[in-house]
Every structure is written in structure tokens, then in C-alpha cells.
Amino acid sequence: MGFLEELRALFPPGRLLTKEAELAPYESDALTAYRKRPLAVVLPQRKEEVVEAVRLCHRHGVPFVARGSGTSLSGGSLPVEGGLVIALNRMNRILRLDPKARIAVVEPGVVNLEVSRAAAPYGLYYAPDPSSQPISTIGGNVAFNSGGAHCLKYGMTANHVLGLEVVTPEGEVVRLGGEGLEGVGPDLHGFFVGTEGLLGVALEVTLRLLPKPEAYHTLLAAYGSLEAAGETVSRILRQGLLPGAIEIMDRLAIEAAEAAVKAGYPRAEALLIVELEGPREEVAEEARVLEALIRESGAQEVRVARDEAERQAIWKGRKAAFSAVGRLSPDYIVQDGVVPRSRLAEALREIGRLSQAYGLRVANVFHAGDGNLHPLVLYDGKKPGELERAEALAGEILRLCIQLGGSLTGEHGIGVEKKAYMPEMFAKEDLEAMERVKRALDPKGLANRGKVLPEVAHGRG
Amino acid sequence: MAGVRPERVAEVQEAVRLHPRLRPRGGGTKPALSTPREGEVALDLSGLRGILAYEPEEFVFTAYAGTPLQEVEEALKAHGQYLPFHPPLAGRGATLGGTVAAGLSGPLRARYGGVRDFLLGVRFVDGEGRLVRGGGQVVKNAAGFPFHRLMVGALGAFGVMVELSFKVFPRPQATRTLRVEMESLEAALEALERLRLLPLDLLALDLVPPGRLEIRLGGFPESLRSRLERLQALLGREGEVLEEDEAHWEAVRDLAFLEESPIWAKVPAGLALIPRLEGLPLGPRRYLDGGEVLYAGLDGEGLEALRREGLPYLVLKGAEDPLFPPPPAPFFHRLKEALDPRSRFPLG
Amino acid sequence: MQHRIPVETLGKEGEVMAHAIEACVHCGFCLPTCPTYVVLQEEMDSPRGRIFLMKEVLEGNLPLEEALPYLDRCLACQACVTACPSGVPYGELIAAFRLHTEEKRHRYPLERAFRLALLRTLPHPERFRPLAALGVGLKPLLKPLPLPKALRAPLELLPERLPKEAPYPEVYPAKGERKARVGLLLGCAQRVLRPSINEATLRVLQENGVEVVLLREQACCGALNLHAGDKEGARALARQNLKAFREVEYVVTNAAGCGSGMKEYPLLFLGEPEEEEARRLAAKVKDLTVILEALGFTPPPPPPRPLRVAYHDACHLAHAQGVREAPRRLLKAAGVEVLEPKEWELCCGSAGTYNLFQPEIAAALGQRKAANLKATGAELVVTGNIGCLTQIQAHLDLPVLHTAELLALLYAGKDPLLETLA
Structure with missing residues (x-):
């Protein structure tokens, strides 16, 4: 047959x-x-x-x-x-939610946010929160090791996956990891997360749940320049604070978010969102330190969310920012580079320079706490040559991230889009090791063929 | 017993190409894992030490795998930072590489997570002597296969780690410890279950069976008192408060309570499993992180009991065959074939 | 999204469609709010998938007939419009696409006849009333029979008895000082199935100092025809309304679908001589709850005993007209406790004639909606649309009232729970 x-x-x-x-x-x-x-x-x-x-x-x-x-x-x-x-969308059942063990066992088609919804009655939640959280599935999050706005403090998807049932490309079913925070033997489930579907398909995922923070303190500050906002981030971290999230948006991104969800953001060159979270006494102390620091940071306007509705309003604009840029430009490329945080200002200056040199607008939305940049390169695909220029510009931004000691991708993965850049980040030996692993588990090269690994593993240097 | 002690990465590569069977060793604090077996050459990595890069503001450092934890922690402490996964046996000379290979975390893992959650990148020498990198030196990264996570708990099966990058956090400004005695194991477990569901941001939550709970809080000195009072109210008892608690927890993470036992083991636990574990002939012991993991001292009988019950364990000291059960066959062996085709490394 | 739609050859509608398709960035934020996607979990039955299909058809890559099963399943509830961060005007896209393709599509004779019969009767109360009366009369006899789906669905939605519609006076005066003079769109099916909604609306407007003129020449809003792709039928009805409502300050609507339908007149007359007038009329159209708030609401006396009400957002109010807060504020001002169901954004499955053409999906959505409403612990459900009301009532064992009906009962000093039980 x-x-x-x-x-x-x-x-x-x-x-x-x-x-x-x-x-x-x-x-x-x-x-x-x-x-x-x-x-x-x-x-x-x-x-x-x-x-x-x-x-x-x-x-x-x-x-x-x-x-x-x-x-x-x-x-x-x-x-x-x-x-x-x-x-896998129809495999969207939460198979088991065990508050005592603080875990949820889910099918891969379960939408990320549904896990937190199901856990909420127990005071628990699932921490990784990519902007696509209301839509993207746990299976996809596992494949790409999705991140979100809280990675500095809470890590990425890999840190919240305790166990996996996986079918390998050859059709063998294996269980990796378990149900607890600690196991013995190699962290094979940790390795599987982020391999972008090249090593098999997750059939069942055991997720770690956390108690929902008792108190939040969400602050929005407007600045006259991206540098000023970036400098404030450095000061916050030098002060020894560990906010749950630190986000920055530039003027273009603010405009887009405003147009999309009317978040009521102040008009400014840069917006900084800082969110503290934890036990209320602790948050109160941290908030004191933070506010003193922000006062001296030259912010043009500062707002603190007074209730959950105001907090959600602050986040809504940020979470919608990517797609909202669709309102400013018929087409755009979202980039996802990472730079060491102390090089943020340098990276942003250089992106600004590149944007001018290429004659294309670049909107910036980024997770400042972990140095994860999301430059959005705006272009109009109907104008001849503009797509090519936009791709070239996006490529230069990625190179810049690598030169500054960062990464090609913080959370979106390599996919098809960035595989050509892999040799600029990894050496030949690194790429060959990935290929050997791929071949060992998938000798016919069937699982998600054509992703991650460049056609020729020539590598850097 | 022959041994090699490389001082440069290239010497590690050479040693790997030269010797058919190798047993890496860092500080030697987990002899069940680092003692060479018949036909193996000891690969002593204590010469490959030192911090390569540390930018406090980045919350990231990179160091050679043979660097003792103490050296790292001193450097971090000077900038008000620490290793939140609280690696055990630091005071006895454990190294970064050994901690990753064994996959060990200490009591303070309760707050932010274990060693797997803080490792960002690795350079390792694979079974063919090639130097391979996985991960990176930034706190967020999704590029390429995450070889660094593969190293955690692998006992060196896939390669010899030479360089490791970690995320670190600011150290709590002040700490307090509350020690309470519950009347029974059941009462203690019931209390643990309640505490685990609450957003208390505990630094440590240990159970010393049958009924003692040791709870450590960290944060701003101004907020600690009221947090402590809330905790006491929650538990319905005053308990004993340790104002100076650093030495106590240092002793705990150095596993001082196992001193007299012939066998030291790490046993994955969890609230549901504790009553079963408590029925076994185990020696001195302590459950960390709300009961998630047990460090126990035992003898041959205890180890046999664990195996009979089908309960996984990792022996750090006192047994020839440290890991039970063996890693899941097909997946593990394919990876092993890819990275160590000649089986030079442990778990062959 | 890039496309190669030959806009030049498609006229004004082509521009509307191309603009919508361009704005889509394929991010998928629409998926979880799309009723058919929630039920079927497949890409073709999502707004993102449908946009892709429409693009393929317009570009000439895909035969229309192949795409139609999925496009026909769209309820046009526009929940995706609320969810869309990129501002894709999906409602305009699907309406324009249906207008654009209706004459090109093939329909089986029986289907054509059924559709035509609906479009020729439903919008005209004088034709629909005798038919509905017949259905109500036959219902007990037909119910046990194994009927074809196309017959069973409409039958199940009919009430147990058909109330009489009392004749309306020419002018319905305001109580106290007159704040405004408005026209009221009486609607079509609503007049037959539940005349009490219009009666209640008049009472509520009167209590609030609004004078209502009942313009005899008015017609059905034409939304049913518009969304079924019957451009000429829709235009004929709309022209009648353009004329009828020319002189009034506002046109009050009390059915969500009619309000949004009239607001779509500019799209219906795109590039036609009537376009400008259609725009003027569309700007005057206000939902009952919006006009009550705008003119300053005079709340009724509080309910005789505490009342827990779940408010259901009709898609054509919440998504198409962006009206969510006004009805809630009115109800709260009236001293009623307002409860919020889960999945407020999800359509109940009524969607005009949808429950007649896609009964399985409609029933799945109706049950889901009823369960969510029930779970609030409410004693009764309130909504602003006859279609939702009928659909929800078919799946829920709680009384379901129109917002106006509840307010009118309160103005009359009655206990809504006792009244609805009677």
C-alpha cells in the first residue's frame, strides 16, 4: 500500500x-x-x-x-x-493537574495559557509566558524552548518541563525525565526542549507549576531616549533588585501598541516597564528602592499600577506590540537577538545607525532584563528590492548580536529563518556534533527536515 | 593507577584521544562517581581551574570546569551575588564540573531552582577529542542543540566538560531560619503541602524526619520579621528562630549529617513518596526543597531496599554501581553513539 | 501578508479585501476567540486560515468552490476583530467577499430554494408571521418525526406560542422633559417572535425622556441578505431605510445584528451614488444602551429583591460595534448584580441564520455558551440581541431576557424572576 x-x-x-x-x-x-x-x-x-x-x-x-x-x-x-x-491541536487535554506535587501533565496541543487557567484555583500558575501565550501550544513551546518576559528570574520553558513522553523519528516511544524537580541520570528531557522538533515529537509533557506571586508592583516610566531607559535597567540590577520582568519599547513600538489596544501609554522615546513580584512585605521594600532609583533616573513620567486592571493594561500593550506593528507597515521582520545586558545601549545605537543606513524603520521591543532584543524591521514588500534590503538589515543585526557575545535567538528559535546564520555563531565542531546527534536519532532525516542545521556544516573558524 | 592532570583544554583533548577509557574527577568529593574502575584512567581536572569571565551586572560568569565552588562563591560574594542552586559539598572542595556531572543542588534550590536551571553554556571534549560548545554566555538563548543541559547529571557520559557558564543572582541581604518540630511525620507532611502551595518565596524548606521542618527566609532585613511572623502564624507555632543561620546551612549543604554513614545517596522524592521512603531502612537523612529530593546516609541494606522498591538513586560515596536505574535505553544510547562512539567515558 | 490580488479588476470591493489581507500578519491571535476554530481545531476554520483561503481564491490559485465549505462556516461574529492586534477589518473582508462571490458560486436547487425562501420571508414580517405561526402550530406534531436537519433546526428555535404584536402609534411621547427625538428600527424576525422587545424598548426610552417616531416606511435592516451575499436584496431594503430615517436625529436599534448591519451600509453602497448618504445614516445608528447612556440614564427603582444576572455579549454588539460597557453600566445602575461568564468573546452559535445552515456547530456553541452562563450562578441571563436570546434559550434552563425587557419590568416595579417564571 x-x-x-x-x-x-x-x-x-x-x-x-x-x-x-x-x-x-x-x-x-x-x-x-x-x-x-x-x-x-x-x-x-x-x-x-x-x-x-x-x-x-x-x-x-x-x-x-x-x-x-x-x-x-x-x-x-x-x-x-x-x-x-x-x-496536534486536537490533543488539547490537561490529563492531570496535581496541586500537591505542583505539576500538570498535558497533551502537546494544550494552549500555554490554559495551563495557568486550570492551575489558578489552586493558587498555582505556569511561569513561561511568551507573548503568544493565549495561542501557542505547550508542544510548540517545548520544541522552541519558548521564553517570555520573565526569563531572567524564572528561566525558559526548559526550566519548567519535568518530564516528557516522546516518539522518536524512528517511531520509538520513550519517557524522559519524571514528575519531580530532581532526578538522577542525564537530563534528557532538558536536552530535548529546544531541539525544534528535530529529535521527535512530544506526546505528553509534565510541567512544573509555581505558586502565583502574592503581590505585584508594576511600574511604567517614560524616557527621552532608549539609552536613558537602558541605563536605568543597569542601575536596577546593580542595586541588587531582581524584578520579575523588565521591558523596554521604543517610540515606534509604543505608537503601534497604542493604535492596537489603546493601552494609554505616555508618548515618549522609550518606555520602561518594571514588575516586582513576591511576598507583599518584600515587594514593598523593593518598591521603595526601585522608586528612589527611578526618581533619580530622569524619567519624564512614572506610573504605578494601582490595581490588577491597571497592571493588565500596562502589559496588554506590550504583549500586542509585535502584531500591532502590522498597523504601521504592510510587512515587517521580527528579530530575536540576544546581547549581554551591559552591551544593550551599544547594540541599540548600532541598530539605529543601521536603520538609517538602510533607509528602513526599525521598531524596538525588548526584554531588557535578559538582553533579548526584538527589533522589528519595517518594509513594504510591494516596493522592489525592499524585502531584500530588510533581510540584509535583519542579518546585520544578528551578526551584531553575535559580535557582542550574544545569541542568534533568545526564544523564537532558529527554524528556517536563521539557520544560515548558525555558522556565524557556532564552530564547525559544534554544528557537526548537532548533526551527529540528529543522524543518530533520525537516520533518515525526517523530523522537521530543513530546520536549524545549515545545509553545509562548515562552521566558523 | 595511572592518571593525567591536564592544565589546558588542548591537553584534555589529547588525553581523550590517547586513552580508551577515562574517568573524570574534579574535587573528588563524590568518590562513587570519580574513582576509576578497572581499565580506566583517572582524568584529574583540578588543574583546569579559574574564572574566565565575570561581569556582575550581567548576572553571568564563565569558568573552567575544574574550578572549586568555593573559589567561585568568594568571587560572587564580593559583588553581592551567589549561586542560587546552592551546590552541595562546596566546603569539601567540590568543583563546578563535578556538580554539573552529578546534577546536584542544595537546600536553597527551593527559591529559584536547581543546577539545571542555572547552567547557561558548556564547552566539552567529546569522545573523539573534539571541542564542542552548547548554549552560550547570556541568560536567554535558544540557538542550537542545548548540549549544556545534556551534561547535567550525565556523570560525564557524553564528554569532558572544560568550561561552564552560569547565571547567578543577587544574594539576599539578610536571612533567618525558623525551626519547628511537628508531632509526627503526617503533621509535617501536611504542613509541607500547605507551605508549598503558598507564594512565600522561601529560600529553603527542609524536612528532617520524622517531624522537624527547617525553613529559611531571605530578603530585606526590614521585611523578614513580618514574613517570619506570618510563617509562625501559618504553622500555629513559635518554633525556634536562628538569627545567625549561615553556618548551619553551610553544614547542611556539605552533607555533614551523612558523616557517619558508609553510603551517601541522593534520592528523588516528592510528598507522595516520602511515607514510602520513611518505611525503608535508611540512615540519617534530610529532604530538601519541600520534600522534592532526599539526601540520605545508608548501608548496603538500605541501598538494596531502594533498588528492590524500584526507587531511583544516585550514590555519591560508598558504592561501585552508583546510578539506578540506568538511563532510558534507546534515546540515551543513540546520543552516546553520537558523542562518545568508542565509549571512552562513564555509562558506556 | 503579501498578496498578488488583481485589485484593479475587482473594483472598490477589491480594495477593501486587499487592504484587509495585507494587514494580516498571520500571528494567530484570532485563533482562540474564533468559535469554529474552538470547536474544530483546524486551520481552515480559523480567521487566519480563512483570510489565507480568500487570498488564494482572489489570486486565482484556488477554485472558489473548494474554499466555500470553510468560508460558509464563518459566523461573521467578528470576535477575531476584537482580538486582532494588527487591525485586520475581518468583518468587512468576509462581507465583501460574500458579496463578491455570491453570483459566482454554485448552489444545489434545493439549497438555493431554501436560501431564497429564507431571504424572501425572514426580512418581511408580513410574510414571516404566517409561516412562523404555521411552524408553531405544527411543532408538537412534527417534533417526534425524523426530520431532515434543515427543517429540524428552525423548528427547534421557534417558541411554544407566537405572541401578538400590538399596533404601534405614530409617535411614542417622552415622559417629562424631551431629551431627544429618535427613530426606532423595529426589525423583522424580532417583531414576529418576540414583540415584547420593541414594546419594552419603547417603554424604556419613554422613561428616559426620549420621543420615538415609528416610521412606517422603514424596512428590515438587510443584514441577513448582506451576509448571505444577496447584494441586491440588501440594497433594496437599505434604500428604504435611507429614506425612512433621513430626518431623525438618531436611529435606535435594539438588535445587535441590525445595528451593525446598518453600520455596514457604506460597504454595501461602496462606489454607488448612495455611499455618502449611507455614511451619514451609519453615523446616526446607536444601540439602545448607548443612546440611554449618552442622554443620561434615569435608572428604574431597584429590583424588589437582589437579582443576579449574567450578561451575554452579543457578537454584533461587542465585536462589531464595540459596545460592552454601556449595557453593563445600565444594569448596575438599575441595581442588578452583573455576573461575567467565561469565554465572553465566544459566539453562542446564533449568528443570523447560522444555526439554520450549520446546526451541528451552532448546537456545540450553544451548549458551551449555556454552560458558561449557568456556571456564573446567575438567576437570569440578559443580552442585547434576539438571535442570541433564542439560541441561548434553546440550550439553557434559565430565563433569558433582552436588556430592554429587564429594564422595562423594573420600571414597572415588577419582580423579573416572578414575571419570567409566569
């Missing part, structure tokens, strides 16, 4: 998509510059079906891509031409 016939035996008609109109919407994720038409899409409802689909792909040598909500900004869930897309 051929591949498709066998698929038909596994999946009933409504859950095997092969018609043009069914496949077209799966051609892209949130990086629409890339499009690939898959051979078919399957919508499994149980993990056994995922395993069967993967085994079938392995037998027939058909490449496959597991997909959640398709929010990848690096083209991580872009289909392989002629391959299979395994859409």
Missing part, C-alpha cells in the same frame, strides 16, 4: 486533509515569507495516532513536521514540501 492509502486506514476522512483548500492554510506559520505545500495534514486525537503516523513516515521515508498553533516566528513549523504535517 502507498503512504496515503495507509494514512487513510489510520485517519478517518475529517482528520486527514489532502484537498487544496485544506492544505493551503497550513502552508505557513507566523513567518509568511516562507510557504511550503505539504502532501497531507493529519489531526490526531490520541498519542497512539501520532506514534502510528510517525512510524508510517519512517517506513515510507516521508518527512514530517509536528505543528501546534503555527505561531513560530522563525518558520519552525513550516511544512516540508510533499511531507506530512501532524497538527
Whole structure:
């Protein structure tokens, strides 16, 4: 039997998509510059079906891509031409939530925010909060080691995954990790998180839950320049404070967020959001220190959220900022570089210079606490040559991050978009080691083929 | 017993290419892991020491894997920072590399997490003598395969770590410890369960069975008193307050309470498992981080009991075969083939 | 998103559609609020997927017929518009696309007949009333029979009995000082199925010093035809209203779908001579709750005993017109405790004639909505749209009232719980 016939035996008609109109919407994720038409899409409802689909792909040598909500900004869930897309959205059950153990066991298609919603009655929450949190799935978060605004203090997805059940590209089902914070033996589940689906598909994920902070202190400060905002961040950290989140937005990003959600932000060159969280006595002390520091920082305007509604209003604009830039420009590229925090000001100056040199606007939204920049390069794809210029500019920004000792990506992953830059960050030996691991677990190269690893592992130096 | 003591990375690579079977050793504080077996050459990494980069404002440092924890912590302390995962055995000479390889964290892990949560990057020499990097030197990074996380708890199976980067945090300005005695194990577990669900930001939450709880708070001196009072009210008892608690916790993380035991083991626990563990013939012991992990002193009988019950453990001292159960076969072995095809390293 | 839609050849509608498609950045923020996506969990049944499909059709890469099953499943509830950070005017896109493609699509004779029958009767009370009366009469007889879905769904939505609509006077005077003189859109199906909504609306406006003129020449708003892609039918009705409401200061609507429908007149007459007048009228259209707030609300006496009410956001009020706070503030001012259901943004499945054409999805959404409303612990449910009211009532064992109905009961000093039980 051929591949498709066998698929038909596994999946009933409504859950095997092969018609043009069914496949077209799966051609892209949130990086629409890339499009690939898959051979078919399957919508499994149980993990056994995922395993069967993967085994079938392995037998027939058909490449496959597991997909959640398709929010990848690096083209991580872009289909392989002629391959299979395994859409996990219907596997969206929270299988178990154990407040005593402070864990949730979930299927990969569960949306990130749903975990916190389910945990809320117990006073618990799931900490990683990528901006796509209301949409993106845990499976996708695991593949890309998603971050968010709270990574300095709480780490990334990898730090909140305690165990995984995984089907390897050869169709073997393995359990990695467990249900507790401490295990013995190699941290294989930790290694799996962030490998972008190249080493298999997560079938079940055990997540760590944390008690929801008792008190928040959320402050918004407006500055006359990005540098001034950046300098304030340095002072906060030098002072020994450890805020849950420190975010900066520049004028363009502020405008976009205002247009999108009317957050009521002050008009300024730069906005700084700082959020302290913890036991109320502790937060009160930290807030005193923070406010004294902000007073002397030359802020033009300072606002402190008085209640949860005001706190949400401050965050709403920030979380919508990426997509909101769609209001300022027909097209844009979101970048996701990391620089050491002390080089932030330098990086921003250089980005400003590049923006002028290329004649393209760049909006900046970033997680200042962990040096994770999100420059948004605005362009109009209808103007000849502008896409190419925008890509070149985005590339220069990535190089800049590497030169400053940072990383190509803080949280969006390499995907297809940045794999060409991998040799600039990693040496030949590093890339070859990744390839050897990939080959050992996926000798046919089927799982998310064409992502992360550059075509030729020539590497740096 | 032959041994090598490289002082440069290139010498580590050379040693790996030269010797078919190697057993890395840092400070030698976990002899069950670092003592060479039959046919193995000891690879002493204590010569590969020193901090390579430390920018306090970045909350990041990079050091050679053989650097003693104490050396690192002194440097951090000078800038008001610390290693929040609180590596055990620092006072006995444990190194960064050994801590990562064994995957160990101390009592203060309760606040921010364990060693896996603070390791940012690694350079290691793989089984073919190649120098490979994973992760980076920034607190947030999602580029490439995360080899650094693969090193945690792997007992050196995939390579010899030579350089490690960690995230660090500001040290709490002041600390206090509350010690309370509950009337029974059940009462203590019930209290633990309640405390674990509350946003108290405890630095440490230890159970010394059957009924003693040791709770450490850290933060601004001004807020500690009221936080402590809230804790006492929650537990419904005054307990004993240690104003000067540093020495106590240093002794705990150096596992001083295991001193007399022939075998030292780390046992993953959890609230639901504790009653079962408490039924086994174990020696002096302490559960850290709200009961998540047990450090226990035992004898051969205790170890046998754990194995019989199918409970995973890692022996740090006093046993030939330290890890139970072995890592999950297919996945682990594929990785091992990729990075150490000739099985030069442990867990072959 | 980049596209190659031949805008030049598609006229004004083409520009509207191309603009919407360009604005979409494919981020997916619309997914969790889309009712069909929530139920089906597949990309074609999400706003993002539909935008992609419409783009493919307009570019000529995909035959219209292949895309239609998914586009037809869209309720046009516009929850995605509220959720969209990039400001994609999805409501305009889907309406324009349906207008643009209706004549190009193939429909089976039976389907065509059913659709035509609906579009020819529902908007005209004088035609719909006898039909509905017949349905109500036959309901007990037909119910046990194994009916085809297309018949069962409308039958189930019919009430147990059909109330009489009392004749309206020409002018309904204000009580006390007159604050404004407004026209009231009476609606179509609402007049037949639940005339008490209009009666209550008149009472509430009167209590608030508003004089209402009931303009005889008015017609159904035409939204049903517009959203079904029946451009000419919609335009004929709209022209009648342009004329009827020319002289009044405001046009008050008490059905969410009618309000948003009239606000879409400019789109309906895009590039036509009536476009300007359509814009003027659209600007005058106000939901009952908005006008009451704007003119200064005179609250009724508080309820005789504490009343716990769950407010359901009708999509065409909340998403299409952005009206969420006004009705809540009125209810609170009236001394009622307002409870918020989970998933407020999710459509109840009514969506005009949707529950007739897509009964399975509509029923799944109706049950979900009813469960969320029930979970608030409310004693009764209030909403601002006849469609939602009928749909929710079919799935929920609590009384469901129009906002105006509840307020009118309070003005009359009655106990809403006793009244609704009777």
C-alpha cells in the first residue's frame, strides 16, 4: 500500500486533509515569507495516532513536521514540501493537574495559557509566558524552548518541563525525565526542549507549576531616549533588585501598541516597564528602592499600577506590540537577538545607525532584563528590492548580536529563518556534533527536515 | 593507577584521544562517581581551574570546569551575588564540573531552582577529542542543540566538560531560619503541602524526619520579621528562630549529617513518596526543597531496599554501581553513539 | 501578508479585501476567540486560515468552490476583530467577499430554494408571521418525526406560542422633559417572535425622556441578505431605510445584528451614488444602551429583591460595534448584580441564520455558551440581541431576557424572576 492509502486506514476522512483548500492554510506559520505545500495534514486525537503516523513516515521515508498553533516566528513549523504535517491541536487535554506535587501533565496541543487557567484555583500558575501565550501550544513551546518576559528570574520553558513522553523519528516511544524537580541520570528531557522538533515529537509533557506571586508592583516610566531607559535597567540590577520582568519599547513600538489596544501609554522615546513580584512585605521594600532609583533616573513620567486592571493594561500593550506593528507597515521582520545586558545601549545605537543606513524603520521591543532584543524591521514588500534590503538589515543585526557575545535567538528559535546564520555563531565542531546527534536519532532525516542545521556544516573558524 | 592532570583544554583533548577509557574527577568529593574502575584512567581536572569571565551586572560568569565552588562563591560574594542552586559539598572542595556531572543542588534550590536551571553554556571534549560548545554566555538563548543541559547529571557520559557558564543572582541581604518540630511525620507532611502551595518565596524548606521542618527566609532585613511572623502564624507555632543561620546551612549543604554513614545517596522524592521512603531502612537523612529530593546516609541494606522498591538513586560515596536505574535505553544510547562512539567515558 | 490580488479588476470591493489581507500578519491571535476554530481545531476554520483561503481564491490559485465549505462556516461574529492586534477589518473582508462571490458560486436547487425562501420571508414580517405561526402550530406534531436537519433546526428555535404584536402609534411621547427625538428600527424576525422587545424598548426610552417616531416606511435592516451575499436584496431594503430615517436625529436599534448591519451600509453602497448618504445614516445608528447612556440614564427603582444576572455579549454588539460597557453600566445602575461568564468573546452559535445552515456547530456553541452562563450562578441571563436570546434559550434552563425587557419590568416595579417564571 502507498503512504496515503495507509494514512487513510489510520485517519478517518475529517482528520486527514489532502484537498487544496485544506492544505493551503497550513502552508505557513507566523513567518509568511516562507510557504511550503505539504502532501497531507493529519489531526490526531490520541498519542497512539501520532506514534502510528510517525512510524508510517519512517517506513515510507516521508518527512514530517509536528505543528501546534503555527505561531513560530522563525518558520519552525513550516511544512516540508510533499511531507506530512501532524497538527496536534486536537490533543488539547490537561490529563492531570496535581496541586500537591505542583505539576500538570498535558497533551502537546494544550494552549500555554490554559495551563495557568486550570492551575489558578489552586493558587498555582505556569511561569513561561511568551507573548503568544493565549495561542501557542505547550508542544510548540517545548520544541522552541519558548521564553517570555520573565526569563531572567524564572528561566525558559526548559526550566519548567519535568518530564516528557516522546516518539522518536524512528517511531520509538520513550519517557524522559519524571514528575519531580530532581532526578538522577542525564537530563534528557532538558536536552530535548529546544531541539525544534528535530529529535521527535512530544506526546505528553509534565510541567512544573509555581505558586502565583502574592503581590505585584508594576511600574511604567517614560524616557527621552532608549539609552536613558537602558541605563536605568543597569542601575536596577546593580542595586541588587531582581524584578520579575523588565521591558523596554521604543517610540515606534509604543505608537503601534497604542493604535492596537489603546493601552494609554505616555508618548515618549522609550518606555520602561518594571514588575516586582513576591511576598507583599518584600515587594514593598523593593518598591521603595526601585522608586528612589527611578526618581533619580530622569524619567519624564512614572506610573504605578494601582490595581490588577491597571497592571493588565500596562502589559496588554506590550504583549500586542509585535502584531500591532502590522498597523504601521504592510510587512515587517521580527528579530530575536540576544546581547549581554551591559552591551544593550551599544547594540541599540548600532541598530539605529543601521536603520538609517538602510533607509528602513526599525521598531524596538525588548526584554531588557535578559538582553533579548526584538527589533522589528519595517518594509513594504510591494516596493522592489525592499524585502531584500530588510533581510540584509535583519542579518546585520544578528551578526551584531553575535559580535557582542550574544545569541542568534533568545526564544523564537532558529527554524528556517536563521539557520544560515548558525555558522556565524557556532564552530564547525559544534554544528557537526548537532548533526551527529540528529543522524543518530533520525537516520533518515525526517523530523522537521530543513530546520536549524545549515545545509553545509562548515562552521566558523 | 595511572592518571593525567591536564592544565589546558588542548591537553584534555589529547588525553581523550590517547586513552580508551577515562574517568573524570574534579574535587573528588563524590568518590562513587570519580574513582576509576578497572581499565580506566583517572582524568584529574583540578588543574583546569579559574574564572574566565565575570561581569556582575550581567548576572553571568564563565569558568573552567575544574574550578572549586568555593573559589567561585568568594568571587560572587564580593559583588553581592551567589549561586542560587546552592551546590552541595562546596566546603569539601567540590568543583563546578563535578556538580554539573552529578546534577546536584542544595537546600536553597527551593527559591529559584536547581543546577539545571542555572547552567547557561558548556564547552566539552567529546569522545573523539573534539571541542564542542552548547548554549552560550547570556541568560536567554535558544540557538542550537542545548548540549549544556545534556551534561547535567550525565556523570560525564557524553564528554569532558572544560568550561561552564552560569547565571547567578543577587544574594539576599539578610536571612533567618525558623525551626519547628511537628508531632509526627503526617503533621509535617501536611504542613509541607500547605507551605508549598503558598507564594512565600522561601529560600529553603527542609524536612528532617520524622517531624522537624527547617525553613529559611531571605530578603530585606526590614521585611523578614513580618514574613517570619506570618510563617509562625501559618504553622500555629513559635518554633525556634536562628538569627545567625549561615553556618548551619553551610553544614547542611556539605552533607555533614551523612558523616557517619558508609553510603551517601541522593534520592528523588516528592510528598507522595516520602511515607514510602520513611518505611525503608535508611540512615540519617534530610529532604530538601519541600520534600522534592532526599539526601540520605545508608548501608548496603538500605541501598538494596531502594533498588528492590524500584526507587531511583544516585550514590555519591560508598558504592561501585552508583546510578539506578540506568538511563532510558534507546534515546540515551543513540546520543552516546553520537558523542562518545568508542565509549571512552562513564555509562558506556 | 503579501498578496498578488488583481485589485484593479475587482473594483472598490477589491480594495477593501486587499487592504484587509495585507494587514494580516498571520500571528494567530484570532485563533482562540474564533468559535469554529474552538470547536474544530483546524486551520481552515480559523480567521487566519480563512483570510489565507480568500487570498488564494482572489489570486486565482484556488477554485472558489473548494474554499466555500470553510468560508460558509464563518459566523461573521467578528470576535477575531476584537482580538486582532494588527487591525485586520475581518468583518468587512468576509462581507465583501460574500458579496463578491455570491453570483459566482454554485448552489444545489434545493439549497438555493431554501436560501431564497429564507431571504424572501425572514426580512418581511408580513410574510414571516404566517409561516412562523404555521411552524408553531405544527411543532408538537412534527417534533417526534425524523426530520431532515434543515427543517429540524428552525423548528427547534421557534417558541411554544407566537405572541401578538400590538399596533404601534405614530409617535411614542417622552415622559417629562424631551431629551431627544429618535427613530426606532423595529426589525423583522424580532417583531414576529418576540414583540415584547420593541414594546419594552419603547417603554424604556419613554422613561428616559426620549420621543420615538415609528416610521412606517422603514424596512428590515438587510443584514441577513448582506451576509448571505444577496447584494441586491440588501440594497433594496437599505434604500428604504435611507429614506425612512433621513430626518431623525438618531436611529435606535435594539438588535445587535441590525445595528451593525446598518453600520455596514457604506460597504454595501461602496462606489454607488448612495455611499455618502449611507455614511451619514451609519453615523446616526446607536444601540439602545448607548443612546440611554449618552442622554443620561434615569435608572428604574431597584429590583424588589437582589437579582443576579449574567450578561451575554452579543457578537454584533461587542465585536462589531464595540459596545460592552454601556449595557453593563445600565444594569448596575438599575441595581442588578452583573455576573461575567467565561469565554465572553465566544459566539453562542446564533449568528443570523447560522444555526439554520450549520446546526451541528451552532448546537456545540450553544451548549458551551449555556454552560458558561449557568456556571456564573446567575438567576437570569440578559443580552442585547434576539438571535442570541433564542439560541441561548434553546440550550439553557434559565430565563433569558433582552436588556430592554429587564429594564422595562423594573420600571414597572415588577419582580423579573416572578414575571419570567409566569
